[in-house]
Amino acid sequence: MNQAAFPPEALAAVDLRSDTVTRPTPEMYQAMLEAPLGDDVLGDDPTVARLEGLAAQMTGKEAALFVPSGTMGNQVALASHCSPGDAILIEEEAHILYYEVGAPAAISGVVSWTLPSTHGVMDPDVVERHVLKASLHTPATSLLCLENTHNRAGGTIIPLATMTAYQQIAERHGLKIHLDGARLFNASVALGVPARQIAASVDSVSFCLSKGLRSPVGSLLCGSAGFIDKARIWRKRLGGGMRQSGLLAACGLVSLERMVDRLAGDHARARRTAERLAALPGLSVDLDRVQTNIVLVVTHKAASDWAKALREFDIWCSAVAANRLRLMFHADVDDAKTDRAIAAFEELSPRMIA
Numbered sequence: 001m002n003q004a005a006f007p008p009e010a011l012a013a014v015d016l017r018s019d020t021v022t023r024p025t026p027e028m029y030q031a032m033l034e035a036p037l038g039d040d041v042l043g044d045d046p047t048v049a050r051l052e053g054l055a056a057q058m059t060g061k062e063a064a065l066f067v068p069s070g071t072m073g074n075q076v077a078l079a080s081h082c083s084p085g086d087a088i089l090i091e092e093e094a095h096i097l098y099y100e101v102g103a104p105a106a107i108s109g110v111v112s113w114t115l116p117s118t119h120g121v122m123d124p125d126v127v128e129r130h131v132l133k134a135s136l137h138t139p140a141t142s143l144l145c146l147e148n149t150h151n152r153a154g155g156t157i158i159p160l161a162t163m164t165a166y167q168q169i170a171e172r173h174g175l176k177i178h179l180d181g182a183r184l185f186n187a188s189v190a191l192g193v194p195a196r197q198i199a200a201s202v203d204s205v206s207f208c209l210s211k212g213l214r215s216p217v218g219s220l221l222c223g224s225a226g227f228i229d230k231a232r233i234w235r236k237r238l239g240g241g242m243r244q245s246g247l248l249a250a251c252g253l254v255s256l257e258r259m260v261d262r263l264a265g266d267h268a269r270a271r272r273t274a275e276r277l278a279a280l281p282g283l284s285v286d287l288d289r290v291q292t293n294i295v296l297v298v299t300h301k302a303a304s305d306w307a308k309a310l311r312e313f314d315i316w317c318s319a320v321a322a323n324r325l326r327l328m329f330h331a332d333v334d335d336a337k338t339d340r341a342i343a344a345f346e347e348l349s350p351r352m353i354a
């Protein structure tokens with residue numbers, strides 16, 4: 001094992017800040033050593049081609065494109081589906097709006113029409129009421145953006161029946177649907193259905209290799225062959241063409257072949273933690289939202305005070321709002337570390353009642 005990649009202080013801490021903090025596994029290092037490489041911008045890196053083929057197959061789409069980040073996957077999708085001046089319908093706390101630095105306006109020139117939701121799930125009737133037809137006055141609504149699982153709502157899942165309802169709206173009005181599926185496989189494992197069943201309702205889907213699936217870098221954007229041809233041009237335009245990217249794709253193959261089933265363990269540890277924390281004074285947890293690997297904890301005292309106090313126990317987590325901590329479970333938080341985190345909350349709770 002590469003010791004430099006695993007500094008002891010990082011291994012000692014219980015790092016719940018994000019599911020992106022994991023290091024590559026020893027089998028990923030081995031896969032990088034053995035991967036056949038080419039120049040992917042010239043189109044001949046065999047390891048990237050294998051990864052894209054597997055991603056397309058797992059999402060039930062014709063083609064896929066390896067991109068450096070989930071943000072690029074989403075933005076390349078918007079640019080490929082929309083023309084400047086189009087409207088997109090999108091949930092008001094979506095990652096695409098909150099965490100992608102205004103890219104829909106800056107890159108694609110679209111108007112974002114934001115809609116409320118319950119736990120990240122927009123009411124299909126409300127979606128349908130907001131579809132605009134192009135006219136002398138109104139922009140054309142060309143795209144519906146979904147997020148499954150929903151990050152800011154706490155890792156919540158869009159029910160399959162709701163996905164189908166969105167699909168029917170899109171068919172009635174001639175819109176496309178893009179799914180930000182950064183944690184698509186968390187939804188798939190939690191629902192007990194293959195990812196392609198979720199993706200069947202949408203035209204394009206992006207997902208991350210770098211979160212629960214443990215790769216160091218990378219996302220995939222999947223869709224029809226014609227859509228991916230356009231997306232490849234947008235990726236190049238944004239500087240996302242990569243050369244011997246088979247090195248990274250080799251890790252991605254390990255992710256897709258061996259890391260999907262392990263997500264169930266993250267979900268179980270998140271659930272166990274949520275139930276224990278919900279019982280403590282000074283905290284509340286909406287257990288209905290704890291559906292996958294994320295736990296949102298409402299703190300009666302300032303979340304930043306809690307985060308600071310937890311640091312003393314070597315428990316790291318993010319204050320994502322004035323009174324909200326976010327705990328994210330991933331491969332480096334096993335049962336023992338989960339117990340340590342719960343114990344720290346239990347010890348602090350009597351002192352942290354506002």
Ligand SMILES: *Cc1c(COP(=O)(O)O)cnc(C)c1O
Binds near residue numbers: 149219
């Ligand atoms: C993490 C994430 C992304 C992509 O993030 P990158 O850091 O750009 O890879 C997109 N959408 C959601 C919902 C996410 O959680």
